[in-house]
Amino acid sequence: MKEITVDVIIPVYRPGERFGELLKRLDAQTQPVNRYIIMNTEQAYWDRWLSETGYSLPENLSVFHVTRETFDHGATRDAGIRQSDAGICVCMTDDALPADQYLLENLVRGLTEKESTAVAYGRQLPDRDCGIIERYTRAFNYPEESRLKTREDLPELGIKTYFCSNVCAAYKRSVYLELGGFTKKTIFNEDMIFAAGAMERGYGVFYSAGARVIHSHNYSGIQQFHRNFDLAVSQADHPEVFSGIRSEGEGIRMVKQTAAFLVRSGKAYLISKLIYTSGCKYLGFLMGKRYRRLPRPVVLWCTMNKAYWGK
Known part of the structure; x- marks a missing residue:
C-alpha cells in the first residue's frame, strides 16, 4: 500500500x-x-x-x-x-x-x-x-x-x-x-x-x-455582529451555493435548544445574554446579506476584515 x-x-x-x-x-x-x-x-x-x-x-x-x-x-x-x-x-x-x-x-x-x-x-x-x-x-x-x-x-x-x-x-x-x-x-x-x-x-x-x-472563542455581542456580517457577505457573494438554502432556521433552532439547556442547568439568568448575542448575530447576518445596499463607511464599520474591502 x-x-x-x-x-x-x-x-x-x-x-x-x-x-x-x-x-x-x-x-x-x-x-x-x-x-x-x-x-x-x-x-x-x-x-x-x-x-x-x-x-x-x-x-x-x-x-x-x-x-x-x-x-x-x-x-x-x-x-x-x-x-x-x-x-x-x-x-x-x-x-x-x-x-x-x-x-x-x-x-x-x-x-x-x-x-x-x-x-x-x-x-x-x-x-x-x-x-x-x-x-x-x-x-x-x-x-x-x-x-x-x-x-x-x-x-x-x-x-x-x-x-x-x-x-x-x-x-x-x-x-x-x-x-x-x-x-x-x-x-x-x-x-x-x-x-x-x-x-x-x-x-x-x-x-x-x-x-x-x-478551539473556542468568548466573543462579545459586537464581535458576533461583525463575524456574522462577514459570514453573510460570503453567502451573498456566492448565490450558486447558498441561494435557496436558508440559514436562519438552523440558528433559531440552536437558540431554542440553548435556552432549554440553560433552564435545565439552572442558568436561566443567562437567557438574556443569549437573546442579546443572538440578536447581534442575526442583525449582522441581515446587514451582511444586504451589504451592496450599504454605504461603504457602514460596510467598513460592520466587517471584521477591513483589509478585504481594499482589494
Whole structure:
C-alpha cells in the first residue's frame, strides 16, 4: 500500500505561545507530519516570535510571508496547498490545539475510508475558559457522532450539509486540485464553498468526531455582529451555493435548544445574554446579506476584515 504523506498548512498572524504549543502537539502525532507550510501575515511578527522564543526552525517547516493587504481566506490557503506535494493537506488555524495524539490519524482515516470523500473535518471542543453558552454551541455544531455528508442530505440537514471548517480539515490534494481549490477571493467560508462544489461533483464530506481540536472563542455581542456580517457577505457573494438554502432556521433552532439547556442547568439568568448575542448575530447576518445596499463607511464599520474591502 502506498504510504500516506500529510502536510499541514497554517495561516499565522502574530504567533504566540499557543502557536508554539500547536507545533509541539503536531510533532507528537501518531500520523507524522511530512511538512509544515506556514503562511505568515507580516514578517516582522514572525521574526519577533522567533527572537522571543528562540525557536529553531526544523527542516520540514517552510514559511511564506504575505501582507495583511494581500491575505485572503481562500487564496492564501490555496497558495499553501499548492506548495505541497503530499497526498493529504491538512488546513489548521494557529489557535486550534490537537486534543490528543490521534488527531491527524483520525482525519486521514475519515478521508481515505471511502474513495469518494474529498474532505474530512474535525470536532472542535471548548477550551477551559469557554463560557457555558459557547460550550453548548460547540456541542450543537460538533456532535459526538461521525457522519459522511453528501448532496442527498440537503433535505434533512439544510445549510449544515455544506458545513466544513478549516480550523481543522484534511483534503485529498489530487481531488482539491481537480476541483480548482478554494475560491480565490472570499471574506469567509472558503471551506463551505469548496465542500458544496465537491458535493456537486459527487464527492462527500466527512465529519470526524474522533479528530478533536481545542478551539473556542468568548466573543462579545459586537464581535458576533461583525463575524456574522462577514459570514453573510460570503453567502451573498456566492448565490450558486447558498441561494435557496436558508440559514436562519438552523440558528433559531440552536437558540431554542440553548435556552432549554440553560433552564435545565439552572442558568436561566443567562437567557438574556443569549437573546442579546443572538440578536447581534442575526442583525449582522441581515446587514451582511444586504451589504451592496450599504454605504461603504457602514460596510467598513460592520466587517471584521477591513483589509478585504481594499482589494
